[in-house]
Amino acid sequence: MADPAELIAQLRPLRAPPPDGAAEILVMALVGCIAGAMLTLAFLFWRARRRPLRRAALSALVAARALPAAERLAAQAKLLRDLVGALDGGVARLHGEPWLARLDALFATTLFSAGEGRAFGDALYRPHADDPTERLDRALRALLARVDR
Structure with missing residues (x-):
């Protein structure tokens, strides 16, 4: 049998296994x-x-809810004038049936x-006999939700 020191000298050094990529x-x-997360x-x-x-119009509509009926209707009308003026420019000058x-x-x-x-x-x-502002409020909210600007 061979000398144990000689056998130990013939051993190769230990190496760690190759990394698994974890x-x-x-x-x-x-x-x-x-x-x-950044995207x-x-x-x-x-x-x-x-x-x-749209956000500005919807927030103006919400702000108008706190007003009395006649002022609320006027605020809703102003909201429509401002919105159409922003979307179409000079068309906001129309009145009556053309408006x-x-x-x-x-x-x-x-509507x-x-x-x-x-x-x-x-x-x-x-003057209005009934108060249409609540119904108009719901209808305007639905219409304003479709504005794409």
Whole structure:
């Protein structure tokens, strides 16, 4: 038999097994998660800043809810004038039936020429027997939700 010292000298040194890549995979997953979170935050920020006209109109509509009926109707009419002025410019100068027809065309509805929205035409300057503001508020909220600016 060979000398044990000679046998020990013939042994090769111990080596660690090759890395399995778990650390690299973990780092890449972490980088991916951070990139995904950044993209999500960027999208949410972009979406929140989008459609400022709609947000302003809806907040004006909410602010008008605290007013008495006659003032609320006037605030809603001013909201529509401001919105149409921002969307269409000079069209906000229309009055009466042409104004109601333009509102119907702009919002793709018949609310203003044939429904409760007639209150924003010449009827705006006449006393009302009933209070249409609550119904108009709901209808305007639904219409403003469709504004894409």
